[in-house]
Amino acid sequence: xxxRNLRLGAGRVAGCREPAIRSRGTYAVRVAGESGDGGRxxxxxxxxxxxxxxxxxxxxxxxxxxLRLGDLAAxxxxxxxxxTRLVSALEEHGYxxxxxxxxxxxAWTLEVTPRGHEVLDxxxxxxxxxxxxxLLTLSPExxxxxxAALPALEQLADVAPGDAGAAG
Numbered sequence: 001x002x003x004r005n006l007r008l009g010a011g012r013v014a015g016c017r018e019p020a021i022r023s024r025g026t027y028a029v030r031v032a033g034e035s036g037d038g039g040r041x042x043x044x045x046x047x048x049x050x051x052x053x054x055x056x057x058x059x060x061x062x063x064x065x066x067l068r069l070g071d072l073a074a075x076x077x078x079x080x081x082x083x084t085r086l087v088s089a090l091e092e093h094g095y096x097x098x099x100x101x102x103x104x105x106x107a108w109t110l111e112v113t114p115r116g117h118e119v120l121d122x123x124x125x126x127x128x129x130x131x132x133x134x135l136l137t138l139s140p141e142x143x144x145x146x147x148a149a150l151p152a153l154e155q156l157a158d159v160a161p162g163d164a165g166a167a168g
Contacts, residue, residue: 048119049093053078054086055123058095058112062120066099066109095119 048055057076061067064075073083087110090096095116101107112120135143 048095048123050089050095053082054089057086058090058116059120061096061110062112062117066111068101068107068109072110090116 048058050058053076057072057078060072060075064071067075069083069087070080072087073080076083078086087096087098090110091098093115094113096110097113098108099111101109138146
C-alpha cells in the first residue's frame with residue numbers, strides 16, 4: 001500500500017505553536033498518519049467502510065486523476081485479481097466510477113465520484129484534528145526538532161518506492 005499518496009490534512013494545523021509545522025499541516029498530518037499512532041490510523045478507513053488498501057487506492061485515483069486499472073494496480077503494487085475486488089468495493093460504495101476509454105473497447109479508467117471526494121475530505125479533516133491534538137502534547141523543543149526535519153521528510157515522502165536513490 002502506498003500511504004504516501006494519501007495526502008491528509010488540508011493546509012494549516014490549528015493550535016500548533018511551531019510556525020513551520022502550522023503552515024505545513026498537509027505534510028505533517030501525512031507523516032503522522034503513517035507512523036505508529038496508537039491505532040488511530042485504523043479509524044480512517046472505518047469512516048469510509050474501506051480496508052486500508054481500498055482507502056489507499058481511492059486516494060491514488062484522486063491524486064492521479066482518471067487512472068487506467070493497470071496503472072492503479074502498478075501504483076498500489078497489487079495483483080489484477082485483488083484489483084478487481086478492490087475496484088468493485090469502491091464502486092459499490094459509490095466512491096469511484098469506471099469510464100470507457102475512447103478508442104479502446106477493452107480499457108477502462110477509474111475516476112473519483114463526488115461522494116469519494118467527500119469521504120476523503122472527511123478523513124483528512126479528522127486526521128488533521130487528531131494531529132493537532134497530538135502536536136499540543138509536544139514540548140517547544142520537540143516541535144522545533146520536528147519543524148527542522150520537515151524538509152527532509154517531505155523529500156523522502158515524495159520519492160516513489162522505485163526511485164529511492166533519487167532522495168539523496
